[in-house]
Amino acid sequence: MNTLQFNHTAAQLSPSGGGGGGLNGRKEFTITVYTENQVGLLNRIAIIFSKRKINIDSLNTSPSEVDSVHRFTIVINETEEVVRKLCRQIEKQVEVLKAYYNTNDEIIWQEMAMYKVPTDVIAEHVKVERLLSQHGAKAVVIRKDYTVFEVAGQREETDNLIKVLEPYGLIEFVRSARIAIIKSSDGFHNKLKEFEYKEPGEVVIENEYLSENEKVFSM
């Protein structure tokens, strides 16, 4: 009775292949961590990366679908082996409930970006307004001196708009951390119930090291 079928968990063995990505088999992974809401936990998680001199590309903390449970979304560029070990170290922290990692095709992800441009330029060039709407940008603030647009999308999309706006005097740019939804996740509610039992079932207490290629226990 699997409550969840997430694609990779910290304790899971390598699914077939891996690789594929950029330099030395590195690729982008999104790590999703469910935690208690506790002061200092951000540091505890961050030092797991810095101890190994691994750069965090993006980090977001937010509430999760479960009241009182926090959700970290961390993006790094690494090999799957490194990511798996990192997740095990993360999951080992007392206040961490569970850590998952996913490749980009396993998640729905978005980042939000804001652009500040001079209002007079936009007013002069009709083209700019057209470009903005082509990119799905929405005006957040329009003032006499500047206008702020926002776009939610993937990295390429928000990057493209920078290039587009640069010739017209982009004053300020900022992009948020990535947030991601795991396609195959059924949410954390049932999982949490298991955690709360004093003697959790095998679904929570998995032991997933049978052999490299055979049975891969997901949760």
Next chain:
Amino acid sequence: MEILEKIKQPATSESKNPSASIPTNSGEGREVSGSEAVLDACVQEGVYTIFGYPGGAIMPIYDALYDYKEKLQHILVRHEQGAIHAAQGFARASGKTGVVFATSGPGATNLVTGLADAMIDSTPLVCITGQVFAHLLGTDAFQETDVINITTPVTKWNYQVTDATEIPAVLAKAFYIAGSGRPGPVLIDITKNAQLQKFQYEGYKKCDHIRSYRPKPIVRKEYIEEAAKLINEAERPFVIFGQGVILGKAENEFKQFIEKGGLPAAWTIMGMSAIPTDHPLGVGMLGMHGNYGPNVLTNECDVLIAIGMRFDDRVTGRLDKYAKQAKIIHLDIDPAEIDKNVKATVGVWGDCKETLPLLTELLQQKVYPTWLQKFHDFMAKETEKCIQPELNPTGDTLTMGEVIKTLNELTNGDAIIVTDVGQHQMVACRYAKMNHSKSNITSGGLGTMGYALPAAIGAAYGDPSRTTVAIIGDGGFQMTLQELGTIMQFKPNVKILILNNQFLGMVRQWQQLFHEKRYSFVDITSPDFVAVAKGYYIDGQRVSERDKLKYALQTMLNHDGSYLLEVMVGKENNVFPMVPQGRGVAECVLSKEEI
């Protein structure tokens, strides 16, 4: 005396007591201060001995301690590093959790080395540090440091208390986390206002579940079956074990496992003494200065069974030349260790106290005489080239090995051996005889010089029924010799054996072997150690002649109370065998000519 009687009782796992979660009636419903709640938590957790040092921000706890003198024995050390190493020694000798009190700022930062040491060696500790008043946090107040953030990488868990009502639950959590699963150090930082604050005390309730923390899993039988199948089919199985066997209190289960399977077993430095060192299936120590056979034959076995160990680089040497031919079974309670350094064919996540009996049940009764003989053959080679010249030297100067050999003859392997770090540590661990578990107390993972003297003090309190011998080099002793003051004042029975080669010997050995004998700052001078001890009213003597050694050691052991014996040994002796850094275990060498 009552306290001593209590300490002598064997360690019991109180947390497994089914009635543990029932609130105790101590002080229930009365108003207490945060400080009293801290001390009551210690009492309820079965703590009798605390190692500490007072200071401004922890004064309310020390004030409350004044009224707890009957229930809690406080050992005033001479430096907070001494306190935490003593608590480590206590924990390692007793199997219980060590407790430390220190003040804020420098008091707390002085704990950091010990925390790192306890973290890497999985030693259960609860450290309580005072902190400035909550309203002063972040103002750079007197003796304020950000202890939580400084200690985060070196604690299993840490937490800052600013409100006294949190104390009972936080302390219960601290003891539970420190002692369960893979043990480790926990630090609780308590602001001064919380120590002073009065609150309605509802009694102490032990913690036995934290929803985000899984100390151990339910064992999955299919992995046990897979592992047993591999072992039963093996022709040259080899067991390597670490401290997990001792921490899991699974010495008997382990013995039955290797005895039924007829499995040759080698220990890591941390696993030493889990089985008696003269056990017929015990083939010696692994690692850089371990025994020849276990190192070389790691690369000849067909199934390598690792139990409660973490494949440290000092054990594996070069990883890409480590046991590549073998199928690897890894039993560990910490899932992050499985596949971390060495990929397991079968990983068995679990408490070895539970997994080993399940595995033993499925094992066929077997012996491997030819395979075991190989270990003996390697031992014969090692004896000829390394052991014999070390234990029965022909030169004038004493060797460290013959001191240990003579000590073995006198203690018969019943003493607790606490070692510092360096050549003497390697020699002691190579040659000391140990009959009982928890006999080897040393800084394994961190390699903390200065560990032995305070750790020996702690060990003497942790198991007062046994003789504690601290074996220390001339360098390491000078790092924490202030703790002679603690011995002077509280009179734990510690036999201090200094092996003085007038060098920082291990670094010197490396400089000789790998840096063209450019002896860069290793010729350390020492004070008259016997005179120093005398200054602390501790008796002692120095020997440098072979014919006086045995009598001197006997005098030390027979002495009523602590004693310091300084033995002058050869200046430029080396420890061999050695797996030079960057080489595979099979490239273990027996002499400097082979490097």
